[in-house]
Structures are given as structure tokens and as C-alpha cells.
Amino acid sequence: MLVAAAVCPCPPLLVPDVAAGAAPELDAARAACTDALGVLAAARPDRLVVVGPAEESGRGPHPEGSRGSFRGFGVDLGVRLGGNGLRSGVGTSEGPAAPSSAAAGRVLPAALPASLAVAAWLLGRTDWSDAPVEGLGVGEPLAAERCIQVGQQIAAGSGRVALLVMGDSSACRTLKAPGYLDERAAGFDAEVARALGTADVAALKALDAELAYELKASGRAPWQVLAGAAQEADLDGTLLYEDAPYGVGYMVATWS
Secondary structure: OEEEEEEEOOOHHHOHHHHHHHHHHHHHHHHHHHHHHHHHHHOOOOEEEEEEEOOHHHOEEEOOOOEEEOHHHOOOOEEEOOOOOOOOOOOEOOEOOOOOHHHOOOOOOOOOOHHHHHHHHHHHHOOOOOOOEEEEEEOOOOOHHHHHHHHHHHHOOOOOEEEEEEOOOOOOOOOOOOOOOOOOHHHHHHHHHHHHHHOOHHHHHOOOHHHHHHOOOOOHHHHHHHHHHHOOOOOOEEEEEEEOHHHOOEEEEEEO
16 A cells, blocks of 8 residues: 655765755755655555666666665765665775675665665665665656556555655757757656656656657656556645756655
8 A cells, every 4th residue: 555655856966975066956856755755654654666767777676775876976985775675795985895605596676776766865865774675777768658557566565665766857858958958848848847746647647658758758657657656546646846957857756
């Protein structure tokens, strides 16, 4: 049963070490993410599922303890998803350790995709210890129907479930945006913000996947996983943050 959800953006720039001198520009977004995680903790979940966009190599489940890093963004900073997790053979932030005898023959989890690494950093920043954590990377090609089914499966799992849903909206809000300026972007983002702020499950299910792809909105599939998980939950939504720094739509919302 889904008892709460938080929606956060997933740019690595949320991590101050990555943003460097530009870090203060996202202080308000970081503060909103911290507040959103507080809502999840207050719901007293039995488990927390983190869902975020991923390239092919990062798709699928990531158990608690899975490692990620921001080395691809020029920062030697490692993170780990959740608490102790799979300590044996996972390694430190400096790199993977040699497998211990207890881990011999064990298939170690794949490295976290960037979106889940950002989530792991957010959780670590707030010393999350309120429930076991697991991650799920979903790919852009995943059809809306399948996203909804995945969400339904998550909600149908045992116990009280909370979701941390990572993803950005359009990347086409300005001329300097990663996707250049697209006049459709502002309207798309406004509808997403409205849907997230009012827990409008039907609107999220109906998001145009092709338009989202054209606008480089990485959150489309994770948001539709949320829609599937929440369709029987009767949760209320609150929009905590909405802005488009760097021409990319970033939103923070809670459902509880």
C-alpha cells in the first residue's frame, strides 16, 4: 500500500560538490527536497522505493547498499543507496573492493544511474534511517502502460510503501537550455506541475510520452510509475518548488 510519495528533480547539480560555484543557485530546491523527505519519514513506511530515469545499463532493481558516484561529472564523490545494504564486496567511494569470501560468487549490484545517485545523496544528507531502501531505474522507452503496471506492482507489495520519484521536466525552456527553446515546453511543465501539486493520477497517466521525449523530460516514466502506484491510495498533493534554472524544469512535490 502506498502511504506517501515525494517527487524531486535529479540533476547532479543538486550536489554542491558538482555544482561548485553555482551551488547556491539550487539552495531552494535542496531545501524543498529535504522537506519532501521529511514527509516520507512522517508517513512511517516499512520500505522506501526510489524510482528514477536510467540508461539501459542502469535499468532494473538496485538493492539497498548499491553504490554510485559522480566521477562522470568531474567529482570524486561516491554514494550508497540507503543503509548498510550489501556491504560485502561493494567497496568504498574510492572504488569497488575485492569480493570477500562471504561474497564469493555473488553478483554485485550494478552501479547506480545518475538519478538514483542523486537520490542516494539526498537520503544521505538527511541521514535517512526510517525504512529500508531499494532503487529502480526505468528507461525512457518504457511505455505508459508498463510504467503504470510497475507502479501497481510496487504498491501491491507487502507493508506500507513510500516512493521517492526522481526526474526532471522539460529541458527546453530557454535558448540556452540543453534542448534549446521549444515553445511547447512551458505549457507541458505547467501541466506537470499542476498534476504533481494536486496528485492528479489521471493527468500523469495521460502524459504524452512522445512530447515528453521531444522536450527531453526525463521524469515522464517515473511519474507514470507513481501514477500506477497511487491510483488506489487517495493521497493529497502539495507542490513545494517549481522553477526552470538553466532552462530545465525542476519540481518538488509531496503526496500524503
